[in-house]
Amino acid sequence: MPGGSSSPPPRRAITVANDTGRIPWGQLSTREKAARSTQQSFNFLVVIVGVVMTGGVSYILYKEVFSTESKTAVFNRAADRIRQDPACVELLAGRGKGGEIQAYGEASWSRWARNRFIASRTETDRIGTTHMHMHFHVSGPLGKEGVVQVHMSKGRDESDFHYNTLALDVPGHDRIWLENADSGKLDKRNQGKMFGVKWW
CATH class of the missing domain: 1.20.5 (Single alpha-helices involved in coiled-coils or other helix-helix interfaces)
Structure with a gap:
């Protein structure tokens, strides 16, 4: 109507679904x-x-993945030790070819499985020491395959794991020890024993 004021059109009711926050x-x-x-x-x-x-x-x-105590970090460090150990390199790859040694998880029919599951377990003993046990597979260009055994432990007051056992088992060959702290502990326990009896 000429000269009259027009009222604003009624707005749409605000609901949970259509509220944009524009209405004060x-x-x-x-x-x-x-x-x-x-x-x-x-x-x-x-x-x-x-x-x-x-x-x-x-x-x-x-x-x-990123923690120095993670299974991935332990696996990578152990695999690097194998690639750098002269005896392991000689057996699996040939002298000077440690970089060609492959490390991978549990064997499977799948060709992608070498990037998969790494068998491991972590447990704490009665005195509070944490133990990590792991094994994984390795192979090299010489066609031999082996299993790496890892046992690491960390005392209640310690911040880092240290090796108890790091060894490579290849069928038909003697075990190659890279770390064997458990052997020293066993020798100490057997000192002074004869016929299973501790004499001194």
Whole structure:
């Protein structure tokens, strides 16, 4: 109508599904305020869940991959020791070819399995020492395959694992010891014994 004031068109009711936050809080009805509060609470919950999940994934990645105590780190260090040991290199690859030795997890029919599961277990004994046991497979260009046995331990007051056992077993050959701290402990226990009896 000429000269008259036109009223603004009625706006669409705000719901949980369509609220964009553009309408000021003071212009919302009680029901619309409840809808916005519900939506914001849901969004906040989604953010919290996302943060928790991200933190959980980051922790798992650190413990399993990046930590110096992770199975991946222990595996990589042990595999490098095999590649650098002259006796292991001579047996599996030939002199000077340690870099051609492959290390991988449990054997499988799958050609992708060499990048998969590394058999290991961790346990704590009655005096608080943590033990990590692991074994994995190695092979070289000479066609021989072997199994690497790893036993590491860490005392209650220690920050790092140290080797108890690191050895390579290849069928038809004597075991190659790279670390054998357990042997020294056994010798000490047997000192002064004869016929199974400790005399001094």
